Amino acid sequence: MNTVEIKRDLEDRRRGIERRLAAIERDLGKQLDADSADRAIETENDEVLMGMERSGREELKAISSALDRIDSGTYGRCVLCGAEIGEQRLEALPFTPYCVECARGAASSSRA
Incomplete structure (x- = not known):
């Protein structure tokens, strides 16, 4: 990267x-x-x-x-879990602080 x-x-x-x-x-x-x-x-x-x-x-x-x-x-590292954020995700959202898994978790907890 x-x-x-x-x-x-x-x-x-x-x-x-x-x-x-x-x-x-x-x-x-x-x-x-x-x-x-x-x-x-x-x-x-x-x-x-x-x-x-x-x-x-x-x-x-x-x-x-x-x-x-x-x-x-x-x-390039998730701020929540420390996992590497996928390159495709960073290309689509270069400012994202979350990996896909943590982003899903954040989205589902905000809906609750």
């Missing part, structure tokens, strides 16, 4: 998210239209933007954690 390349990709991804978040914050800071129909649409759009902002911030945290793990030499 080439952690130099992964780190570069994660940093690129982080910059892209930061740009999107800045654009979202600008859009959320705009004044609402005086027309009530337009205002209703803008309010609905703001709710969507706020959801996107939350998701972006969560992804930024995950990326930061992954970059910390790269720097500490623990990247």
Whole structure:
């Protein structure tokens, strides 16, 4: 696994998210239209933007954690059980802290 390349990709991804978040914050800071129909649409759009902002911030945290793990030499190991995270999983989710088994366990316990 080439952690130099992964780190570069994660940093690129982080910059892209930061740009999107800045654009979202600008859009959320705009004044609402005086027309009530337009205002209703803008309010609905703001709710969507706020959801996107939350998701972006969560992804930024995950990326930061992954970059910390790269720097500490623990990247690619599950933070819960210490098992190696499969390369295919890391290619799909390069910021994941969990192996497949622990991710399944976390998902099922969050549904309970």
